[in-house]
Amino acid sequence: MRLFLTLVLLSLTACQSSSDGAGGDTGIRHLTVLYSNDEHGWMEGREPGRGAGDLLGLWREKEGYSEEGPFLLLSGGDHWTGPAISTWFEGESMVEVMNAMGYDATAIGNHEFDFGLDNLEARIAQASFPYLGANIRWKASDTIPSELGIAASTISEVNDVSIAIIGLSTINTPSTTNPINIVDLNFLDYEPVLRNAVAQLRQESPDLIFVVAHVCMAALRPLALAVADLDISLMGGGHCNELVAERAGETILLESNGNFRSYARAQFEYDLGSRRLLSSSFSIEQNEGGAADAPVQRLIAKWRSETEAQLSGVLGFSSREYPANDERLQRAVVESWLRLDNSADIAINNRLALRAPLPSGRLTLADVVGVLPFENTVVAVELSGAEILQLIAQGQRPFVAGLIRTENDWRLRGSGRLIDTAETYRVLINSFMYEGGAGYDAIAEFDANGFDTAIHYRQPLVDWLIEQDSSADRPLSLP
């Protein structure tokens, strides 16, 4: 009798926890994965109505999402480098928002390293979800940097289904964040790491295995096929801002294009009895039409007013005004970009990129926003010497750092050598130019794989102005 009662209670519990309308078959469980990547601090949305609060509202309305429901919220990484509301707080605001949204796990993006390892450690400690990077190692000890809070994997229990989630970070991280920040770390090849991680996790007998990877589809697709024997049900990507919902063999691949503009979804039907995945499906959805979640909107409003307070903060003091077309002011901008990325040889900014004078007197962030008002980022491209010469001779001559004009030719400032028309150089430009603005259509043809650093084009100048530590007694002097 006691056994019978227990069985009845167990099956009642199973019915209740099967909150997805699985009908009489209490062994069938449903699970929905909602996936984003490359959020890049755009909690307010790149366009109105497409921010983090709108997305959570949409998830509640359209997907039936609730914290207790059969859902996993996963991210492919690159959370915080972006607009001031996130960058000026080194990601603290973004992690607070993602905590409130209820994320369950994330990959570690290259930009998670942008503000140094101490900051990454603080952000991971702040997050209520794990940051996963199974292929990250200390160079010295060949161990996972668990001191920073980084883990290889996690196991989530959702609707009685246990899901092992493994994280991967792009092996290109050393060239896509400030190299100083990751000098002590190695980023290992994906496949052996993944095989190792899955072998260890099998000891925990998970029902499903998922991967969150800050890895572009060009690498993730072949990886999924190469490890088809590992029975990985889902691999989420990131880093290249692609829109992907497809199958590679038996594995679902997902990627949303970033900035909270859209999300990817996968749904699974699992039989606890036979321990088999019965079916799965996937799609891409736009972040449009959701009624914003009020608590998340309040958080964002709080960080918006903090940002405004920062905007009125004093950065320095100038005893004179520098017009927008002043050579010294223009040079200060491109030179600040080169300081940001010392692997670049040259920086080029279009002539009309500066829109207001840098005033005399106290200098605030609001003044710098006036000088460089657009939502542009710094983009790194690989160009030949011949292509560079073509760009700097074209139309309204742009402002250039890293090259010195001699009588008839251009020399590299670093080496003093003539620019070699056949050699390739790393060049920093702004995203407006890369998109073909101001007649620069040729740049994207020269290098179709330009790398968006996600760093706002104004931020390096702001950092440089603060470093100058100028005051009324010691006013700024642009060289």
Ligand SMILES: [Zn+2]
């Ligand atoms: Zn990335």
